[in-house]
Amino acid sequence: MRTAHSVETVRTAERALMAELPPGTLMQRAAAGLAAACADLLGRRVYGARVTLLTGSGDNGGDALYAGARLARRGAGVTAVLTAPGRAHEGGLRALRAAGGRVVPADDGVRAVRRADLVVDGIVGIGGKGGLRPEAEALVLAAEDAGALIVAVDLPSGVDADTGEVRGAAVRADATVTFGAYKPGLLIDPAREYAGALRLVDIGLGPWLPAEPDVEAPQHADIARLLPYPAAESDKYRRGVIGIVAGSARYPGAAVLAVAGALSGGAGAVRYAGPAVDAVISRFPETLVTTGPPSKAGRVQAWVVGPGLGDGADARQALEDVLASDVPVLIDADGLRLLDPEAVRARAARTLITPHAGEAAVLLGVSREEVETQRLASVRALADRYGVTALLKGSTTLVADATGPVRANPTGTPWLATAGSGDVLSGLTGSLLAAGLPAIDAAAVGAYLHGLAARRLGTAPLTALGVAGALREVWRDVAEG
Template sequence: MRTAYSVETVRAAERELMERLPDGVLMQRAAAGLAAACAGMLGRTYGSRVVLLVGSGDNGGDALHAGARLARRGAGVSAVLLSPERVHEGGLAALRAAGGRVLVAPGAVVEGESVPVEPVIARADLVVDGIVGIGGKGGLRPVAVELMDAVRAPVVSVDLPSGVDADTGEVQGVAVRADATVTFGAYKPGLLADPAREHAGALRLVDIGLGPHLPETPAAEALQHAEVAALLPRPGADSDKYRRGVVGVVAGSARYPGAAVLAVSGALRGGAGAVRYVGPAGDAVIARHPEALVSAGPPSKAGRVQAWAVGSGLGEDKERLEDVLAADVPVLIDADGLRLADEAALRARTAPTVLTPHAGEAAALLGWERGDVEARRLAAARELAGRTGATVLLKGSTTVVAEGRGSAGGPGGGPDGGGGAPVRINPTGTGWLATAGTGDVLSGLIGALLAAGLDGRDAASVGAYVHGMAGRFAPRPAGASDVAEALNAAWRDLLAG
């Protein structure tokens, strides 16, 4: 599992560790990992041209020490200092001792070689972004933007791309778009969530020894393949369709019968033993899926279920929604159901509830602008979970899952060590899923996982992971039906280990 910690927590762990180590050891560990990653990207270090864009403080120091290591291996290393008056002195001395060249950015008036730096940057084989560290806020300053405009080579960012927010993933202004990011000690939440994730490129974590000094509960986490596989429901020797779980699907309308078909498609491939469909699209459902159990309703009279998935293509049928919400079983609410559901009714539920809004739906529920939700995905999911008491799966370029009823940390999941469940960030999403109906498939899939016995947080997280894999396995370009069909391939891949 990838675990991510806030800047404050990482810095506290660094301070604790540095008290036990000789001065400079921690930076040397980081620089060694950074230099190794740079050498790997270069392929051949000797004779390569490397440019370091160096800001102030330890982030610039990491870049300078890594540059010194590369220079000792035969690379031609040039450091462009953006804040010469606040440069890391030890790192600068190390680079000079290794034969590195020191330049100054436009507008800086200090000792250094006064030559145009843009041509030097343009000729580089690799550029190291050491402009701003993990505590930086806001976008790049104009001089940094000017320097980045001259870059033609791959970019490696030190700890995180300069200009992004390490804690929230926000990008306020211009930020570096890296080909790779080498982060130290622990992942930061912003590296895993868009919009910052799109700026980070390939992620590499360098272990500098922080593990024993980090709290047990991170701010965010991302399940990996083996963890998802371990959570998938598997039938036992004594299983029957009822023991495996029965999921009810309340979706579709005369206007949107396809939503019902797609939700049932996802549910049938979600691991439950049976699927009950309740609604006006029964003929369309049976035509596509004769194994489904169809009822005209109401939901409470349809037969036993262990969970409901409601809302896709529901239209204005609030009566069916309220009937489902009155049931004492887990419920997933999507699409029209999100618009029709009453917040007080959601909070009054004692059984698990999962909401699956996209950014526009989340904005309407929160009273935010859609752009604010997209820019602050982690905060939006936490806020909505806290207000409703539900587990929230916020769909989009990065799918985020926040738990509404955490442990002692309170609603929405807690920060590092706060006692609440950390926000989960799904790593398998793909832009190919951005097509009509794929959300209906996801709702049925998660509903089936709830019926099979997973709790809300796990069902949402596993559903998002499997759904993302199906989006990658489906033919391209894919429709929602293709994604539903590809769920089988995703399951096989996970179960194969």
């Protein structure tokens, strides 16, 4: 599990650790890790490489200068460009000059940047807010135009470490070397796409960091531990039955896709209640079906309601019927448009909602742009306001309860932005709910497998049904490690 802590938490841990160490030890540990990462990116061909350091006034600039000194001692030609002359880290400057490095002001920096094989971004630290200043932006643009490798120190300058917001010009790094702990913004878009490949350098903060992070991103092993498996005495009912209320005369395909996802989600059986019975049975004859109300469909351990349901009286009645049940309920798509907040908050069993940014904007009464640029705050607000587990779909899918860490999904591909993929995700996640996973785990596992299935189909247009078809193979890959 990749775990991320807020800036204030990291700084508190750093202060506690520094009190136990000789002065400067922490910066030297960071610089050593940064220099090693730069050497790796240069392919170990450090001797003769041209490295340009973009250094500001904070500790990130000091880390860059000390790392530059290490690279210079290995034969690299290192030039430091000072974006804050007179406020650069004095010890770092002395170390760089002693190792044979050069120091130039920002006005002379563009030439050094354009000649560089590798550029180190130490302009702004983790406490930076807002975009780059114009003179720093010019240096970064020159590096991008020259095609140099760009390595960010702790996080790309111009992005918000705590929220993942990008409020102006920012560095787009090929790699980010972060120290002590991941910061939330490194795991969440839009900032995540600016960070490039992530490398965590252990500087000894572990004992001083709280056990509960702010954000966590599951990996293969974490998902494998959560996958439900039948026991020797299991039958289809003991494994869990998922109920699907989806589709309409206008959108029968939504029912088919939700059932397709559910059949790959770990539950023992799928019940379908709705008007698309013929379409569902013709595609998936193993489905248990009824045209009556959900409450008459038979026993289920969880419900999925909403995909393609429409907004008529029958749809409203079906949603009310499902919300009156005493089992977990996943609400998606049209179900979100019909949502009665009081009915959701009054439920004893867990409710999981799965909006995309547009639906979340309506639920929160804000603009879609605000949701997309403030994804972390938005998913937390959804969970808190409605008393639910919220899965906010998007370039970084996030899952949140009202308390505890937010889960950031590391899988997926832009090709998932296709009709019906959300219906598959709803069925898959609902099936995991029925199999007994808590809502936050079901949502995290569902998003992870769904994203992997899309990746399995490659960098080409895909279909929602194709994603559903890839889920079994992805499940096996994760389970087998």
